[in-house]
Amino acid sequence: MLDQETGLRGYNLNGLDEFLRPYQQGRADFGQALNDSRSAMEGDRNGQALLAEQAQISDEWRQLASVAVTQARLRDTVHADATGARQRKAVMDRFRIANTDYQRLIDERRESREAGLAWLSAGVVFALAVFFALLGAVVLRRQRQARRAARRREAAYVARQHDLGTGLQVARSEEEAHEVLSRHLELSVPGSDAAVLTRNNSENRLLLATEVPDDSPLTDRVADVEPRACLAVRLASRRHEGDAAAPSVLRCEVCGGLEGRADCSPLIVGGEVIGAALLRHPDPLSERQDRAVEESVAQAAPVLANLRNLALAESRAATDGLTGLPNRRSFEETLKRMAAQAGRTKTPLSALALDLDHFKSVNDTHGHEVGDEVLAAMGALLADLVRASDFAARIGGEEFVVLAPDTARDGAVALAETIRAAVREVAVPGVAQVTVSIGVASLPEDASTPSGLLRAADRLLYAAKERGRDRVEANLPVGESEPQPRITS
Structure with a gap:
C-alpha cells in the first residue's frame, strides 16, 4: 500500500509514467501478500476479519487512486490532488489503523509462539537436565556399587591372605604347611589343582610334598627327578606352561605338556630356591588370581624354610649323628x-x-x-x-x-x-x-x-x-x- 501511495503521489506531482511503476507493482504485490496472509491466518477468525477489512479499505483506496490517475492524465491535476488527496489520506489512515491491528495480532501470535517455544525449550532443557541428572545418579550409583564390590573383593582377598598367614604360623610341621599352601592356592583359583614340590635334605632330588590324585601325571614325572628338571627352580623365576598366546622355546620336564595351563612359582628364601608351588588351571588367571598366587608363594616361602630348619634342628637334636638312629x-x-x-x-x-x-x-x-x-x-x-x-x-x-x-x-x-x-x-x-x-x-x-x-x-x-x-x-x-x-x- 505504501508503494502504491508513493508511486501515485509522484505521478500526480510530475505526470511521468515511470512513477506509475511502483504504483502498479505495489498493486500486484498487495494481492500476493493478501493471499499469503490469508493462508497464514487460515482457521484464525480474528486474523481473517482483519485481512478482509484491509482488503475492503484497499479496494476503496484503489478506486480513488484510479480516479486520480485518470484525472492526472486529463491534466486536471490541481482539482484532483486537492480533493482526491484528502479522500485517499482518510482511506489510507483507516488502512493504517486496520493494518496496525493486524500487525498487533501477528505480534501476539508471534509472542505466543515464542512463549510456547520458550516453554518448550525450557521443558526440553528441564527434561534433559532431569535425564542427565538421573543418568548421573545411575552412573554414580554404579560407581559406588563398583567401589563397594571392589572393597568387598579386596576385603575377602585380605581375609583369605590373613587366613593363609594364620594357617602357616600355626602349622606344626613343614608337611602341614605344604598342605595349607596347596589348599589356599586351590581356593584362590577355583577349579584348579595345586601341588608343592620340595628338595630332599641332600637337595639332589625334587619331591612331591603334597598329596595328588592317584592318576595324576605328576607322580611319574617327579619320581627320581633332579631339581633342575623344573624350570621355575632352575631359573628361580615364575613360569607359565600351556599358554598358546605366549609359547616358549623352553619346556619344563615337570609341568610341560600337561593338560590345560600350568603356573609354577619358585619358593625363594634368601636367594635360595627351596622348592616350587605348581598350580594347574583350565582358564587364564585373572589379575586378582595372579596377584594371589604371587603373594601367597612369597608369603609362604620363609615360613616353609623356617619349619624345615626347625625340623632339621629337632632331628639333629634327637638323632645320633653316627648311626642315624634316635638318641x-x-x-x-x-x-x-x-x-x-x-x-x-x-x-x-x-x-x-x-x-x-x-x-x-x-x-x-x-x-x-x-x-x-x-x-x-x-x-x-x-x-x-x-x-x-x-x-x-x-x-x-x-x-x-x-x-x-x-x-x-x-x-x-x-x-x-x-x-x-x-x-x-x-x-x-x-x-x-x-x-x-x-x-x-x-x-x-x-x-x-x-x-x-x-x-x-x-x-x-x-x-x-x-x-x-x-x-x-x-x-x-x-x-x-x-x-x-x-x-x-
Missing part, C-alpha cells in the same frame, strides 16, 4: 609316650636292651674309625629289621634299645633272636666277628613303669653278658618254679 633324649620321650599308650589300651609293651660284645677291644685293636663303622652297621641293621611301629635308638656308646609296642614277651624274644642272628652276619672289614647281647623285658609282666621297664631290660642284658654274651635273656613266664632269667643261644 637317648628321643628314646626317653618315646618310652613315656608308648608306655602311656600301652596303659590306656591295655596292650603289652616290650623293650630290648642291646649291647655289642667286646666293643672296647674293637676300638683298642682296630681304632675308633673301625669301631664307628661297627656302630653305623648296627644302626643300619636295626633300622631295617624293626617294624614301622617299633622304635630303635642308640642310647650311648655301644648300647642300643628297641621298643616293640603291642608285643608280648614271647614275640619280643623272637625279635631279639632275629636281631642277634642278623648281627652275627654283619661284616666289617678288619673285624672277625660282631655279636650282641640282648635283655628283653615287657610291660606289665616285668615292670609297671617306663623306667622300671628299662631297668628290667638292663638287668637281663647284664645277665646275658655274665653268662657268656651273644645271647638273649628274658624272665620266665609267671607261674614257673623260680622266676629267673631264661637263657637262649
Whole structure:
C-alpha cells in the first residue's frame, strides 16, 4: 500500500509514467501478500476479519487512486490532488489503523509462539537436565556399587591372605604347611589343582610334598627327578606352561605338556630356591588370581624354610649323628609316650636292651674309625629289621634299645633272636666277628613303669653278658618254679 501511495503521489506531482511503476507493482504485490496472509491466518477468525477489512479499505483506496490517475492524465491535476488527496489520506489512515491491528495480532501470535517455544525449550532443557541428572545418579550409583564390590573383593582377598598367614604360623610341621599352601592356592583359583614340590635334605632330588590324585601325571614325572628338571627352580623365576598366546622355546620336564595351563612359582628364601608351588588351571588367571598366587608363594616361602630348619634342628637334636638312629633324649620321650599308650589300651609293651660284645677291644685293636663303622652297621641293621611301629635308638656308646609296642614277651624274644642272628652276619672289614647281647623285658609282666621297664631290660642284658654274651635273656613266664632269667643261644 505504501508503494502504491508513493508511486501515485509522484505521478500526480510530475505526470511521468515511470512513477506509475511502483504504483502498479505495489498493486500486484498487495494481492500476493493478501493471499499469503490469508493462508497464514487460515482457521484464525480474528486474523481473517482483519485481512478482509484491509482488503475492503484497499479496494476503496484503489478506486480513488484510479480516479486520480485518470484525472492526472486529463491534466486536471490541481482539482484532483486537492480533493482526491484528502479522500485517499482518510482511506489510507483507516488502512493504517486496520493494518496496525493486524500487525498487533501477528505480534501476539508471534509472542505466543515464542512463549510456547520458550516453554518448550525450557521443558526440553528441564527434561534433559532431569535425564542427565538421573543418568548421573545411575552412573554414580554404579560407581559406588563398583567401589563397594571392589572393597568387598579386596576385603575377602585380605581375609583369605590373613587366613593363609594364620594357617602357616600355626602349622606344626613343614608337611602341614605344604598342605595349607596347596589348599589356599586351590581356593584362590577355583577349579584348579595345586601341588608343592620340595628338595630332599641332600637337595639332589625334587619331591612331591603334597598329596595328588592317584592318576595324576605328576607322580611319574617327579619320581627320581633332579631339581633342575623344573624350570621355575632352575631359573628361580615364575613360569607359565600351556599358554598358546605366549609359547616358549623352553619346556619344563615337570609341568610341560600337561593338560590345560600350568603356573609354577619358585619358593625363594634368601636367594635360595627351596622348592616350587605348581598350580594347574583350565582358564587364564585373572589379575586378582595372579596377584594371589604371587603373594601367597612369597608369603609362604620363609615360613616353609623356617619349619624345615626347625625340623632339621629337632632331628639333629634327637638323632645320633653316627648311626642315624634316635638318641637317648628321643628314646626317653618315646618310652613315656608308648608306655602311656600301652596303659590306656591295655596292650603289652616290650623293650630290648642291646649291647655289642667286646666293643672296647674293637676300638683298642682296630681304632675308633673301625669301631664307628661297627656302630653305623648296627644302626643300619636295626633300622631295617624293626617294624614301622617299633622304635630303635642308640642310647650311648655301644648300647642300643628297641621298643616293640603291642608285643608280648614271647614275640619280643623272637625279635631279639632275629636281631642277634642278623648281627652275627654283619661284616666289617678288619673285624672277625660282631655279636650282641640282648635283655628283653615287657610291660606289665616285668615292670609297671617306663623306667622300671628299662631297668628290667638292663638287668637281663647284664645277665646275658655274665653268662657268656651273644645271647638273649628274658624272665620266665609267671607261674614257673623260680622266676629267673631264661637263657637262649
